Amino acid sequence: MIGGGQLARMMIPAAxxxxxxxxxxxxxxxxxxxxxxxxxxxxxxxxxxxAFADTVDVITFDHEHVPQEILRAxxxxxxxxxxxxxxxxxxxxxxxxxxRLTELGLPVPDWARVENPDELDAFLxxxxxxxxxxxxxxxxxxxxxxxxxxKHEADDWFQALAEDANxxxxxxxxxxDFRRELAQxxxxxxxGDIRSWPVVETVQRDxxxxxxxxxxxxxxxxxxxxxxxxxxxVAEGIGVTGVxxxxxxxTTDDRLLINELAMRPHNSGHWSIDGSVTSQFEQHLRxxxxxxxxxxxxxxxxxxxxxxxxxxxxxxxSDRYAGAFAAHPSVKVHNYNKAPRPGRKIGHVTAVxxxxxxxxxxxxxxxxxxxx
Amino acid sequence: MIGGGQLARMMIPAAxxxxxxxxxxxxxxxxxxxxxxxxxxxxxxxxxxxAFADTVDVITFDHEHVPQEILRAxxxxxxxxxxxxxxxxxxxxxxxxxxRLTELGLPVPDWARVENPDELDAFLxxxxxxxxxxxxxxxxxxxxxxxxxxKHEADDWFQALAEDANxxxxxxxxxxDFRRELAQxxxxxxxGDIRSWPVVETVQRDxxxxxxxxxxxxxxxxxxxxxxxxxxxVAEGIGVTGVxxxxxxxTTDDRLLINELAMRPHNSGHWSIDGSVTSQFEQHLRxxxxxxxxxxxxxxxxxxxxxxxxxxxxxxxSDRYAGAFAAHPSVKVHNYNKAPRPGRKIGHVTAVxxxxxxxxxxxxxxxxxxxx
Numbered sequence: 001m002i003g004g005g006q007l008a009r010m011m012i013p014a015a016x017x018x019x020x021x022x023x024x025x026x027x028x029x030x031x032x033x034x035x036x037x038x039x040x041x042x043x044x045x046x047x048x049x050x051a052f053a054d055t056v057d058v059i060t061f062d063h064e065h066v067p068q069e070i071l072r073a074x075x076x077x078x079x080x081x082x083x084x085x086x087x088x089x090x091x092x093x094x095x096x097x098x099x100r101l102t103e104l105g106l107p108v109p110d111w112a113r114v115e116n117p118d119e120l121d122a123f124l125x126x127x128x129x130x131x132x133x134x135x136x137x138x139x140x141x142x143x144x145x146x147x148x149x150x151k152h153e154a155d156d157w158f159q160a161l162a163e164d165a166n167x168x169x170x171x172x173x174x175x176x177d178f179r180r181e182l183a184q185x186x187x188x189x190x191x192g193d194i195r196s197w198p199v200v201e202t203v204q205r206d207x208x209x210x211x212x213x214x215x216x217x218x219x220x221x222x223x224x225x226x227x228x229x230x231x232x233x234v235a236e237g238i239g240v241t242g243v244x245x246x247x248x249x250x251t252t253d254d255r256l257l258i259n260e261l262a263m264r265p266h267n268s269g270h271w272s273i274d275g276s277v278t279s280q281f282e283q284h285l286r287x288x289x290x291x292x293x294x295x296x297x298x299x300x301x302x303x304x305x306x307x308x309x310x311x312x313x314x315x316x317x318s319d320r321y322a323g324a325f326a327a328h329p330s331v332k333v334h335n336y337n338k339a340p341r342p343g344r345k346i347g348h349v350t351a352v353x354x355x356x357x358x359x360x361x362x363x364x365x366x367x368x369x370x371x372x
Numbered sequence: 373m374i375g376g377g378q379l380a381r382m383m384i385p386a387a388x389x390x391x392x393x394x395x396x397x398x399x400x401x402x403x404x405x406x407x408x409x410x411x412x413x414x415x416x417x418x419x420x421x422x423a424f425a426d427t428v429d430v431i432t433f434d435h436e437h438v439p440q441e442i443l444r445a446x447x448x449x450x451x452x453x454x455x456x457x458x459x460x461x462x463x464x465x466x467x468x469x470x471x472r473l474t475e476l477g478l479p480v481p482d483w484a485r486v487e488n489p490d491e492l493d494a495f496l497x498x499x500x501x502x503x504x505x506x507x508x509x510x511x512x513x514x515x516x517x518x519x520x521x522x523k524h525e526a527d528d529w530f531q532a533l534a535e536d537a538n539x540x541x542x543x544x545x546x547x548x549d550f551r552r553e554l555a556q557x558x559x560x561x562x563x564g565d566i567r568s569w570p571v572v573e574t575v576q577r578d579x580x581x582x583x584x585x586x587x588x589x590x591x592x593x594x595x596x597x598x599x600x601x602x603x604x605x606v607a608e609g610i611g612v613t614g615v616x617x618x619x620x621x622x623t624t625d626d627r628l629l630i631n632e633l634a635m636r637p638h639n640s641g642h643w644s645i646d647g648s649v650t651s652q653f654e655q656h657l658r659x660x661x662x663x664x665x666x667x668x669x670x671x672x673x674x675x676x677x678x679x680x681x682x683x684x685x686x687x688x689x690s691d692r693y694a695g696a697f698a699a700h701p702s703v704k705v706h707n708y709n710k711a712p713r714p715g716r717k718i719g720h721v722t723a724v725x726x727x728x729x730x731x732x733x734x735x736x737x738x739x740x741x742x743x744x
Contacts, residue, residue, distance in 0.1 A: 013389060018707055019689060299672075321664075330666070332389070333390060336391065337393075
């Protein structure tokens with residue numbers, strides 16, 4: 001696994017259970033997945049990545065930031081890379097993603113490629129004077145995303161592109177009038193089999209996922225079907241291997257539009273560790289090893305995952321265990337061993353059960369122990 | 373954790389989830405828990421164990437074989453040792469265990485301490501001419517246990533004791549007329565709180581645990597209560613910290629008699645990884661860190677664990693994954709990364725669900741993929 005963050009960390013239990021020898025190329029010492037870090041180095045450096053690849057059977061990822069030229073060099077050397085560069089491209093570049101999804105006939109917000117303020121102005125004029133501008137590359141958790149009402153509100157980004165030898169453009173999208181955000185997580189193995197978890201509702205705060213409810217409450221069976229069909233068509237159309245998360249808008253006029261794609265285990269699937277027969281981490285391992293996928297049934301009618309964002313102002317998450325465990329003996333606590341810092345995801349908790357209100361209370365009240 | 377076997381291995385996922393930095397003193401390189409092995413050395417050597425203890429907050433165990441003098445030296449140095457030597461003594465020496473349980477008024481088979489064939493003969497005469505002889509120390513998985521019908525059938529063991537400078541005696545017990553074997557697993561934290569899982573049925577083959585059904589089928593509520601009370605009284609009477617497994621005989625005249633004790637996560641509790649809200653491994657960590665214990669409710673009405681004993685005649689467990697996973701997508705497979713060898717526990721599988729027959733079929737059929 002390239003990348004030593006919490007997604008690599010959460011892969012460790014699944015690998016240990018299945019007797020899979022997991023190794024991580026971490027960016028630096030002391031990262032969340034340190035236990036499995038067999039190498040430390042820069043994933044932008046081909047020699048580093050290739051030397052690591054020589055020690056494993058399959059390469060997969062904690063994030064989507066490994067450059068295309070590195071990925072393609074690995075494939076040229078005969079390394080099994082899942083997901084492969086042809087798929088990852090669409091998780092790395094939002095303009096290419098929008099273009100490809102549009103070609104595939106999949107539902108996306110109105111969008112355009114804009115190279116200068118005048119092109120942005122034209123889009124604003126056609127979309128009620130407001131729009132969302134995104135950098136094509138490098139954005140996550142609300143970074144690289146900006147709501148604008150004037151053509152000059154993205155000038156800093158246009159300027160940066162003008163100074164970039166690779167050139168490029170920004171993505172502009174209609175400001176979608178949505179009721180809520182959903183996510184559909186699926187896994188696909190190289191030989192084609194796909195399994196999906198139920199569509200979930202994701203609650204964002206300040207552009208960061210705060211809470212996930214699985215399955216998405218108050219959903220018709222038809223909504224769940226459409227969400228699953230969309231994710232399957234993305235996975236097949238793009239040739240994703242491993243876990244794919246499709247973030248969706250449910251619009252106020254009852255359409256589903258694709259917001260973002262992630263080609264790895266995703267925050268919207270963390271509930272599956274405790275709430276599904278097969279977690280997204282075990283499934284990702286099965287998928288990238290081209291093994292038959294596991295059952296994605298829920299263990300209980302409802303699962304709610306609440307992120308621990310920021311963490312305690314003083315001390316660490318585990319300093320709060322005595323109180324949290326005494327009050328909530330059935331809630332599962334996940335601690336990424338990351339230092340608390342405002343807004344940082346340092347852990348999550350998951351409650352499961354038959355009563356949605358009770359499950360929500362349990363999860364939120366437990367998470368509150370870890371945040372001041 | 374002292375000892376690098378599969379119990380230490382199965383502790384890793386629980387530790388990773390809770391952000392607990394788990395370190396293992398392994399007997400040799402390449403053991404089952406290698407991923408967490410921060411040291412390799414002999415647990416009979418105080419310097420080795422003390423140096424390891426200096427790197428951790430709490431010492432606990434993969435097995436009960438660490439000598440008393442080492443354990444007591446650690447305690448004298450101020451190391452937190454859970455379970456402590458005063459409790460572990462009764463898992464290390466079956467004669468002392470029988471004596472202590474008898475003092476506590478707990479139900480055990482008729483037993484005696486025998487130092488020579490004539491004493492054995494006297495016990496045989498009083499118990500219908502047949503009895504079980506056990507070495508006080510070192511037995512496990514059927515080793516050090518022998519059914520005898522004649523006073524000279526244990527002469528080799530008497531001879532070994534006579535040659536041992538420490539002297540000693542054998543334990544002889546009545547041959548219990550039992551309907552089935554049960555196990556009651558509980559966990560106790562140093563401050564006294566105890567939580568128990570439901571009593572389970574254990575099926576032995578050739579003296580080795582082959583299968584565990586949780587809860588024990590066809591059990592009255594009263595049986596479950598008595599089993600739990602027995603285990604609580606053992607845990608409190610002996611001062612156990614961490615997980616305690618009490619192996620029980622259910623006699624044909626409906627009594628429960630204590631067979632063996634284990635003071636660590638136990639094969640009869642492996643089902644809890646997939647079948648209980650809190651696994652025995654997470655609970656053991658909570659207990660030895662003196663944190664509030666987790667909910668021990670079952671996730672589904674039935675869980676069945678089947679050991680993979682021996683493994684494939686050729687190749688490894690994972691060579692059979694394609695077939696096993698395709699046929700049984702909901703069964704959880706645990707692979708200890710141990711080389712196959714006749715009779716060796718190299719993994720287990722657990723199925724859970726509402727229908728006992730279906731769960732049994734799923735578990736047994738999956739395990740069969742891994743055994744020729």
